[in-house]
Amino acid sequence: MTRPFHHPRLEEITLDGLLHALSDPIRRQIVFNLVGCEGKSCNKTFEGLAPSTLSFHYKVLRETGLVRSEKKGVEVINFIRKEEIESKFPDLLKKVYQFHHPTNVKEQ
């Protein structure tokens, strides 16, 4: 049996965690790719990025509360916790997005 993903509750989501998670350009790219999407599968890879590296970034994003992952059969679907983040840190994601330059990593 696989372990379910752990997601922090909204009250456990901190500014420290969010800023740390968003300080990495690949994690920002993942987050902003997920905004407005219904969810993207973990199986989708980023060009030039090892699956283990991608898994690590998703783990950080889950642990800091930015992303929710759900197992659906053999797939993992990821969602950005936009409404929750927005309710606690209004416009923080928007402000960071303003200065984010898309990196070379692209979803394939």
Added chain:
Amino acid sequence: MTRPFHHPRLEEITLDGLLHALSDPIRRQIVFNLVGCEGKSCNKTFEGLAPSTLSFHYKVLRETGLVRSEKKGVEVINFIRKEEIESKFPDLLKKVYQFHHPTNVKEQ
């Protein structure tokens, strides 16, 4: 002879660096203490914080471009590079400040 401090040029200041530096509550506290000040001496300590820890945080803040340090005799005076940061990342500091809760470390 002591080495002069190294400060990155404005074009070398990155979103990655800023978010990383600001993800630490003590560094945020230092930054927001410096905002609006003429400069605070490195000799000022924070309650319960070892001088070496404080030095490390100032080093990170200098290297990421948030703080400029100047030697003045035996003292080190620190300035927040607010106008420069503001010109490149408008309202980013303000947005982070909005969600920052002052920590227990206090300048003495």
